[in-house]
Amino acid sequence: MKPRHKRFILIGLGLVALGVAAMLVLNAFQSNLVFFFTPTQVANAEVPKGRGFRIGGMVENGSLTRESDGLTVHFVVTDLAKRVPVTFKGILPDLFKEGKGVVAQGQLGADGTFLASEVLAKHDENYMPPEAAAALAKAKAAGAQSSSTLVVNPR
Amino acid sequence: MIPEIGHYALILALCVAVVQGCLPIYGAAVGNSMLMSVAKPAARGQFLLVLLAFCCLGYAFADKDFSVLYVAATSNSQLPLHYRLAAIWGAHEGSLLLWMFILSIWMVAVSFFSTHLPEAMRARILGVMGLVSVGFLLFMLTVSNPFERLIPAALDGRDLNPLLQDPGMVIHPPMLYMGYVGFSVAFSFAIAALLGGTLDAAWACWSRPWTTVAWCFMTVGVAMGSGWAYYELGWGGWWFWDPVENASFMPWLAGTALMHSLAVTDKRGGFKAWSVLLAIMAFSLSLLGTFLVRSGVLTSVHAFATDPKRGLFILVFLAVVIGGSLVLYAWRAPRVGLGGGFAIISREGMLLANNVLLVAALGSVLLGTLYPLFLDALDLGKISVGPPYFDTVFLPLMTPAIFLMGIGPLAQWKKASLPALALRLRWAFAVSMATAMTLPFALGQWTPLISLGLLLAIWILTTILVDLRERLVQAEGSSLGGRLVAMPRSYWGMVLAHCGVALFIVGVTMVKGFEVEQDLRMNVGETATIGGYTFRFDGTQEVKGPNYLAARGTFHVTQDGRDVAVMYPEKRRYFVQNQTMTEAAIAPGLLRDLYVSLGEQLEGGAWSVRLYHKPFIDWIWGGCLVMALGGILAISDRRYRLAWRRKEAAVPAATQMARQIVS
Numbered sequence: 093m094k095p096r097h098k099r100f101i102l103i104g105l106g107l108v109a110l111g112v113a114a115m116l117v118l119n120a121f122q123s124n125l126v127f128f129f130t131p132t133q134v135a136n137a138e139v140p141k142g143r144g145f146r147i148g149g150m151v152e153n154g155s156l157t158r159e160s161d162g163l164t165v166h167f168v169v170t171d172l173a174k175r176v177p178v179t180f181k182g183i184l185p186d187l188f189k190e191g192k193g194v195v196a197q198g199q200l201g202a203d204g205t206f207l208a209s210e211v212l213a214k215h216d217e218n219y220m221p222p223e224a225a226a227a228l229a230k231a232k233a234a235g236a237q238s239s240s241t242l243v244v245n246p247r
Numbered sequence: 248m249i250p251e252i253g254h255y256a257l258i259l260a261l262c263v264a265v266v267q268g269c270l271p272i273y274g275a276a277v278g279n280s281m282l283m284s285v286a287k288p289a290a291r292g293q294f295l296l297v298l299l300a301f302c303c304l305g306y307a308f309a310d311k312d313f314s315v316l317y318v319a320a321t322s323n324s325q326l327p328l329h330y331r332l333a334a335i336w337g338a339h340e341g342s343l344l345l346w347m348f349i350l351s352i353w354m355v356a357v358s359f360f361s362t363h364l365p366e367a368m369r370a371r372i373l374g375v376m377g378l379v380s381v382g383f384l385l386f387m388l389t390v391s392n393p394f395e396r397l398i399p400a401a402l403d404g405r406d407l408n409p410l411l412q413d414p415g416m417v418i419h420p421p422m423l424y425m426g427y428v429g430f431s432v433a434f435s436f437a438i439a440a441l442l443g444g445t446l447d448a449a450w451a452c453w454s455r456p457w458t459t460v461a462w463c464f465m466t467v468g469v470a471m472g473s474g475w476a477y478y479e480l481g482w483g484g485w486w487f488w489d490p491v492e493n494a495s496f497m498p499w500l501a502g503t504a505l506m507h508s509l510a511v512t513d514k515r516g517g518f519k520a521w522s523v524l525l526a527i528m529a530f531s532l533s534l535l536g537t538f539l540v541r542s543g544v545l546t547s548v549h550a551f552a553t554d555p556k557r558g559l560f561i562l563v564f565l566a567v568v569i570g571g572s573l574v575l576y577a578w579r580a581p582r583v584g585l586g587g588g589f590a591i592i593s594r595e596g597m598l599l600a601n602n603v604l605l606v607a608a609l610g611s612v613l614l615g616t617l618y619p620l621f622l623d624a625l626d627l628g629k630i631s632v633g634p635p636y637f638d639t640v641f642l643p644l645m646t647p648a649i650f651l652m653g654i655g656p657l658a659q660w661k662k663a664s665l666p667a668l669a670l671r672l673r674w675a676f677a678v679s680m681a682t683a684m685t686l687p688f689a690l691g692q693w694t695p696l697i698s699l700g701l702l703l704a705i706w707i708l709t710t711i712l713v714d715l716r717e718r719l720v721q722a723e724g725s726s727l728g729g730r731l732v733a734m735p736r737s738y739w740g741m742v743l744a745h746c747g748v749a750l751f752i753v754g755v756t757m758v759k760g761f762e763v764e765q766d767l768r769m770n771v772g773e774t775a776t777i778g779g780y781t782f783r784f785d786g787t788q789e790v791k792g793p794n795y796l797a798a799r800g801t802f803h804v805t806q807d808g809r810d811v812a813v814m815y816p817e818k819r820r821y822f823v824q825n826q827t828m829t830e831a832a833i834a835p836g837l838l839r840d841l842y843v844s845l846g847e848q849l850e851g852g853a854w855s856v857r858l859y860h861k862p863f864i865d866w867i868w869g870g871c872l873v874m875a876l877g878g879i880l881a882i883s884d885r886r887y888r889l890a891w892r893r894k895e896a897a898v899p900a901a902t903q904m905a906r907q908i909v910s
Contacts, residue, residue, distance in 0.1 A: 095588055098588070098590070098591070101591060102591065102599075105591070105600075106603055109600075109603050109604065110603075110607065110608060111402075113607035113608075113610065113611060113640075113644060114610070116639070116640050116643055116644070117614060117640055119611075119639075120635075120636045120639035120640045120809045121614075121615075121618075121632070121636060122631055123633060123635075123639075124632065124635045124636035124639065125630050125631075125636075126631045126633055127628065127629070127632060128628070128629035128630060128631070128634070129629050144311075144629065153255065158849070161854055162768030162849045162853065162855050163766055163767065163768060181765050181766075182766050183482075183846035183847065183855050183857055184846070186481070186827040186829055187826070187827070212517060227854060240878075
């Protein structure tokens, strides 16, 4: 084999490896991207059916209830325009609190309840997950444009 | 006064860094040895100045000087002294100072251990490092000054994030930064080679130990970060593919590829341009990682308030360093040459494949990490790329790489024969295949992934045994012990590091395959059994810490009626930030960890509780430690010491010092 041929084969192998990697990546990407939606978008049925996504907003004050097994909890995530009921079975993170920001990942059930598989509320006391903050800001901006009836300020 | 001294020291350090970055490189270009000789004293002077600044900040923390903004923001009068000192790197400004301090340590190390290098080379290396430190010092002095005053002074500080009040946190950032910044040495070697236009086997021999040391620190640093997440976050995971973790993992991957590629450059003179590119890549990713994590682009415990000025500076700095070095590479790399030829089936070929796979894996992690940031920056919506993506991509890319890892060391350089290799490895393959197929049944559960994981781990170990046996047969010397000792330490280093990979794979496989996790509600006196262990909850009591109040639970663990452990998980409430923290209790063991953490208090003294049984999890970090030990063993090899000794006649004093430190 001439060196030139060898180089071609090497480059060819490299390209094949690259192609395989790219294929794997794109494939995995397509099936594992998790999109983020606000409660308003959920209420407007803009969310994908039968596929996981994230919602974010504030845990509504007084909405947290616990079933007798001590693990299953129900709460409401709101962007102060629309509300989405959420059910989660498991231990909530330390920083989960009513009136604070939260992001949950899961699927929308048939009855419109969001069945969370994961609840994220890391960070410190005053911290608002950026997704949740964005959801609140968006709803506020939309509310200000469309009607003046909604006069609730996110803190 | 003290903070002003620190601030002033940083300004002086910047001046020294400018001199160090310009004169020696210019001197090397025009062949002026007086200008080149500026490099060494400048590097040492800069070290002293940065050390002074670092001590000043440390003093401000120890002294509870809340008139310094940074101190007020990250510590508190109730915080114990060791955490106050660790708070130096508890947030953005201070961690940059730590970065800078460690860079100056590496510079001083280079100035001491470079007596064997040609003068122009050393001048260029130190010059490039000086330029890097100019960037960091400018950043600190313009937009991120740790000595900024707070007037009027705060009565008390806002406290360190409770998550970071942990012994692991004291040591993890310095370790990781030693690794991150250590790649700056490899980077400087590469840039120096590009500037000088000479890149030979000697260059690779010089830069190998530096790269390996940095890689060892990096390995330990990443492992410690993972261990911290395991015991501190309270839900028993050890790797989440979180962007922050990825930011430290990517330079590690690049560094691993670089180490292997340098081996080829050193032994065979091949892969020259590729090694240089990898060195640039490793350091660029280190910079990217530092800034991603510390700039607030990513949200996590590591990230802090965003400041657009900082973001802009960072982008410009990254563009200058990465863009500049790539332009230099494009311009000068053709001079460096490609190195000797080799057949596809050869040790070079396998190392090349290993490199391609590592870089492909690196690329996929980079994509998954940066893509959501780009989308967000362009306002195209918010997405997240979760662990499933990384798992799906990573496993298929790493499997062939690890398979090749078994064959590579046995293949001849330049040209190897595939049938001969197959013949030599047939027993190793048969043994690992047979064990991998049957062992999971013995363990109680067979899945393809468990089998694959065990196959890879046993494959590494058996091929090492085959290799060792062949080498022993060929080696000279009468006794077995003598022949074992006669083998170079760099070889033992490689063997040890590869064993570390095998241990790591065993750990991951067993945890993924056999862990038992249970979230449940437990009343006082109630028992629960997982993985053969019975946990009895004996209620909680109140415990007071220096700056927190905790509910401490008591769990008695028994196995077949025998007492195994008493575990005390805590739920802490830190006063200053009024933040709740889960402190898990872990009963570690060689073959399994038991892990208990408290969820929330329910009515009647009951708690929601997490109980985990994690088989072999400590092997994950043990494997990383063994890898790092392998690296250390490899750099203690004679040939690197010989490189130092060779110049002994010319500069005895400095070499003696170098040797003292080495031995």
